[in-house]
Amino acid sequence: MTNSASFLDAELHASAHQVSDEPSIVRLFDDCARRFPGRTAIVCGDARVTYAELDARSTTVAEILRALGAGEDEPVALLADASVEMVVAMLATIKAGCAYLPIDPGLPERRIAAILEDSRTQFLLRATERHAGLACEHVLDLRGALETARAIERLDVV
Numbered sequence: 001m002t003n004s005a006s007f008l009d010a011e012l013h014a015s016a017h018q019v020s021d022e023p024s025i026v027r028l029f030d031d032c033a034r035r036f037p038g039r040t041a042i043v044c045g046d047a048r049v050t051y052a053e054l055d056a057r058s059t060t061v062a063e064i065l066r067a068l069g070a071g072e073d074e075p076v077a078l079l080a081d082a083s084v085e086m087v088v089a090m091l092a093t094i095k096a097g098c099a100y101l102p103i104d105p106g107l108p109e110r111r112i113a114a115i116l117e118d119s120r121t122q123f124l125l126r127a128t129e130r131h132a133g134l135a136c137e138h139v140l141d142l143r144g145a146l147e148t149a150r151a152i153e154r155l156d157v158v
């Protein structure tokens with residue numbers, strides 16, 4: 001091996017083990033949620049969501065993903081129109097350490113099924129009534145999951 005090849009190999013090996021000092025999107029979001037919990041984070045149509053609400057919703061979905069067995073860098077398909085639920089799903093997926101795969105619900109069902117199959121995803125987060133027959137190992141309706149989580153939070157369980 002030449003000196004320059006040896007140098008490049010050593011540089012590549014060293015850089016592969018370095019951890020970036022740059023803050024992650026989750027850390028940046030958590031900082032905003034902690035500093036400005038009551039401020040509006042999302043406006044979508046008539047819906048307004050604060051940083052505290054977005055943090056709580058996305059954390060709930062992230063915990064559900066982890067409980068279902070979603071692992072690091074695992075693809076999670078997101079089937080939702082541009083909405084609060086889509087932002088919740090994206091942030092939750094990142095918080096769970098997974099990779100999100102946004103899918104346009106306007107696509108034909110056969111195309112969506114092919115995307116799910118090609119990506120080998122086992123997780124589908126949905127916020128639409130369309131394409132209810134799609135097969136995936138774990139399908140989570142975001143609206144239902146968030147409503148269930150809110151109901152559980154309201155219970156006074158000791």
